[in-house]
Amino acid sequence: MSPDLDTEFERLSLPLADPFTIARGTTETAENVLVRISDGTHEGIGAAAPSSYYGETPETVEAVLPEYLEVVERVGDPHARQRIERELRQVVGRNPAARAAVDIALADLAAKRLDVPLYRQWGLDPAEAPTSSFSIGSADPEEMRAKAERAVADGFSVLKVKLGTGEDAERLAAVREGAPEARIRVDANGAWTPGEAVARSETLADHGVEFVEQPVPGDDVAGLRHVRERGAVPVAADESVETAADAARVADAVDVVVAKVQKCGSLRATREVAAVAHAHGCEAMLGCMVASNASIAASAHLAPLFDYVDLDGSLLLDSDPFDGVPMPGGDIDLGGVDRPGTTAVDRC
Structure with missing residues (x-):
C-alpha cells in the first residue's frame, strides 16, 4: 500500500x-x-x-x-x-x-x-444557501408546542414537524400555536396511505404547511402521484429517492426531491440528484440524518445548490464533538467560514 x-x-x-x-x-x-x-x-x-x-x-x-x-x-x-x-x-x-x-x-x-473551503472550490454563492429547518419530533401535543416555542426563541424560522404516529391534527395544531409565524413543513416518513394523506392534506393547508414530505411508503410512486394530484399541499419525496435515477423516476409524481449525502453515497452523487430534479422541473431539498458535524458539515457546502435545506441533525445531539459550519437560527453562514476543508473540526 x-x-x-x-x-x-x-x-x-x-x-x-x-x-x-x-x-x-x-x-x-x-x-x-x-x-x-x-x-x-x-x-x-x-x-x-x-x-x-x-x-x-x-x-x-x-x-x-x-x-x-x-x-x-x-x-x-x-x-x-x-x-x-x-x-x-x-x-x-x-x-x-x-x-x-x-x-x-x-x-x-x-x-x-x-x-x-469546499464551497469555493465549486464556485458556489454563500448567499444562495437556504435557511435550514429545525425538526420537531413526534410527541405529546403539549410537548411539541413547547419545543416549537423554544425553537422560535432560539431564532429558527422554519420548522419540520414529524407526524404519522397518531393525533396528527392535534400535534400540528399545537406546533402552529407555539410558532404562529414560522414556516412549517410536515414529514410523515411514509406512514399514511394515499387516501389518508389526501384527507390530512386539508388540515395541513389550513395550518399553512409548505409541503408534506414522504406522505406514503417509499416504494409507492403511484401513491405520491395520487397525493400530489388530489391533495391540498405540494409533495416531497425522500425515502423514494436514493440516486439521481430515482429522482428522474419520481419527478412527475412530486414537487420536491430530497437528497442526502448519506443515502446518495458521495457529495458528487448528491449534487446529481439536485441537478436531475431541477432538469425535470422539480425543486430540491438537502437533508441529513441525525449525526455529528463530521457527517453534516460537508453538506452545508452544497446548500446553495438546493431550494430547501434540512441540516439540523447535529443540533439534535446532546453535544457534538465536532464543530461545523455556523448555522445560527438555521442560517447557514458559509461566508463566515474561515477554515479550509468542510470545517468539521474535532473538539476532543
Missing part, C-alpha cells in the same frame, strides 16, 4: 438531547462511524450515519470500511475522488453511508491541502 495516506475509523455513540420520534420509531442515541484520512500534515474527517431503512447499520459500515480504506491508501491521492468513488462501488456496490464517510473525509483533506 502507498504510504501517502493513513486511514482509520472508529464507532461514535452520540446521545440525543431528547428522544426523537418519527413514524418508524424513536432514536435516543445516534450511532455514527468516524473516518479519518491523514497525509501526515493534514487530516480529513468524515462520518457515516447509517440507516437500517437503506439496509445499513454501524456493523455493516465497520465491515466494509477496511476494504474501502484499502482503496484510498492504494490510490494515495485525496484529489482523485472520482476514481476512488468508482473503485469503491466496484468493491461493494451498496453501502452509501460508508462510501459517504470516505468521500467526505477525502473532500475535507483535499480542501485543507488546497487551503480553500
Whole structure:
C-alpha cells in the first residue's frame, strides 16, 4: 500500500438531547462511524450515519470500511475522488453511508491541502444557501408546542414537524400555536396511505404547511402521484429517492426531491440528484440524518445548490464533538467560514 495516506475509523455513540420520534420509531442515541484520512500534515474527517431503512447499520459500515480504506491508501491521492468513488462501488456496490464517510473525509483533506473551503472550490454563492429547518419530533401535543416555542426563541424560522404516529391534527395544531409565524413543513416518513394523506392534506393547508414530505411508503410512486394530484399541499419525496435515477423516476409524481449525502453515497452523487430534479422541473431539498458535524458539515457546502435545506441533525445531539459550519437560527453562514476543508473540526 502507498504510504501517502493513513486511514482509520472508529464507532461514535452520540446521545440525543431528547428522544426523537418519527413514524418508524424513536432514536435516543445516534450511532455514527468516524473516518479519518491523514497525509501526515493534514487530516480529513468524515462520518457515516447509517440507516437500517437503506439496509445499513454501524456493523455493516465497520465491515466494509477496511476494504474501502484499502482503496484510498492504494490510490494515495485525496484529489482523485472520482476514481476512488468508482473503485469503491466496484468493491461493494451498496453501502452509501460508508462510501459517504470516505468521500467526505477525502473532500475535507483535499480542501485543507488546497487551503480553500469546499464551497469555493465549486464556485458556489454563500448567499444562495437556504435557511435550514429545525425538526420537531413526534410527541405529546403539549410537548411539541413547547419545543416549537423554544425553537422560535432560539431564532429558527422554519420548522419540520414529524407526524404519522397518531393525533396528527392535534400535534400540528399545537406546533402552529407555539410558532404562529414560522414556516412549517410536515414529514410523515411514509406512514399514511394515499387516501389518508389526501384527507390530512386539508388540515395541513389550513395550518399553512409548505409541503408534506414522504406522505406514503417509499416504494409507492403511484401513491405520491395520487397525493400530489388530489391533495391540498405540494409533495416531497425522500425515502423514494436514493440516486439521481430515482429522482428522474419520481419527478412527475412530486414537487420536491430530497437528497442526502448519506443515502446518495458521495457529495458528487448528491449534487446529481439536485441537478436531475431541477432538469425535470422539480425543486430540491438537502437533508441529513441525525449525526455529528463530521457527517453534516460537508453538506452545508452544497446548500446553495438546493431550494430547501434540512441540516439540523447535529443540533439534535446532546453535544457534538465536532464543530461545523455556523448555522445560527438555521442560517447557514458559509461566508463566515474561515477554515479550509468542510470545517468539521474535532473538539476532543
